[in-house]
Amino acid sequence: MEWEAPCIVLSARPHGEADAIATVMTEMHGVHRGLARGGAGRAGAALWQPGNLVQVRWVARLAEQLGNFRAEMVHPAAALAMDDPLALAILSSACSVAEGALAEREPHPRVFDGLLYLLARLPRGAEILADYVRWETQLLTDLGYGLDFSSCAVTAATSGLVFVSPRSGRAVTAEGAGDFAGRLLKLPGFLVGGNIAEIADWRDGLALTGHFLSRDAFGHHHRPLPAARRMLYERVVGLLDERGSGAMRTNDAG
Structure with missing residues (x-):
């Protein structure tokens, strides 16, 4: 048994x-494990860093066996992200979420393509956080936990959608939310057609998908949300706090 394909290293x-x-993770073979000879050595460790795009050949006597990996570097995403803490946090989170949420050897080509897109856009910095949140919504959809932002769950309105029900995953307008707004998750505009996003929108997007990942994708298997995913959210909250502190200092100086 063998196959060869471009792969994203998850761990x-x-x-x-x-x-x-x-x-x-591969496009057609899904999440797949294998023995990487020399993978913990100096040269091998650099090749098998999470986030790297590698060309892998997998060989085993039987399909159910672990098998062996041989790989060549295609794109060293991990090394390129090393000097950017936010890019590295995004990369680590994406790899951890994909590995933990997806069943082994089940193809999820749209999730794979979305992850490739994130790797290509990592150098763009914080602005890819919106793409990252969209990728998590695609992953939830592929797993059968799709969120519905098409219309308000209460009024059926298709515009003015600003909240999401934490129970049903359906969008809600401010009018539909009424006195229950404080119990709902915020729906950032970039998920419903808006193009401009601020740090608060990225935070709200991560909180939104994080809720459903934790409850459904991971919770149904009695596993916690990966530490790397929680750290990404905390880093974005930290960026928001830094911006608020900077604005306060500017106002004080004036």
């Missing part, structure tokens, strides 16, 4: 003195 854990058990 690599030491196995023995020099080898590693690598987990990758």
Whole structure:
């Protein structure tokens, strides 16, 4: 049994003195594990960093076996993100979410394509956070937990959608929310056709998808949201706090 395909490295854990058990994602084979010989060595560790795009050949005697990986670097996304803490946080979160939420060997080509798109846009910095949130909504949809932003769950209105029900995942207008607005999740405009997004919108988007990932994609398997995903949210909240502190200092100076 064998296949060869472009893969995104999701993780690599030491196995023995020099080898590693690598987990990758492919377009047609889904999340797949294999033994990477030398994957824990100096050269191998650089190749098998989460987020890297690699060309992988998998070989095993039987389909159900772990098998062996051989790989060549295509795009060193991990190294390129190393000097940008936010880009690295996005990369780590995406890899952790994909590995934890997707079943092994089940193809999810749209999720794979979305992850490739994120890798290509990493150098653009914070603005790809909107793309990241959209990717998580696609992942939820692929898993059968799709969110519905087409119309208000209460009034059926198709505009003015600003909230999401944490129970049903359906959008709600301010009018439809009424006195229950404080119990609803905020719906950032970039998820319903708006193009301009601020840090608060990215925070709200991460809170929105994080709620459903935690409850459905991970909660149904009795697993917590990955630490890397929680750290990404905290980093964005930190950016918002820094901007608020900067604005306060400017006002005080005036």
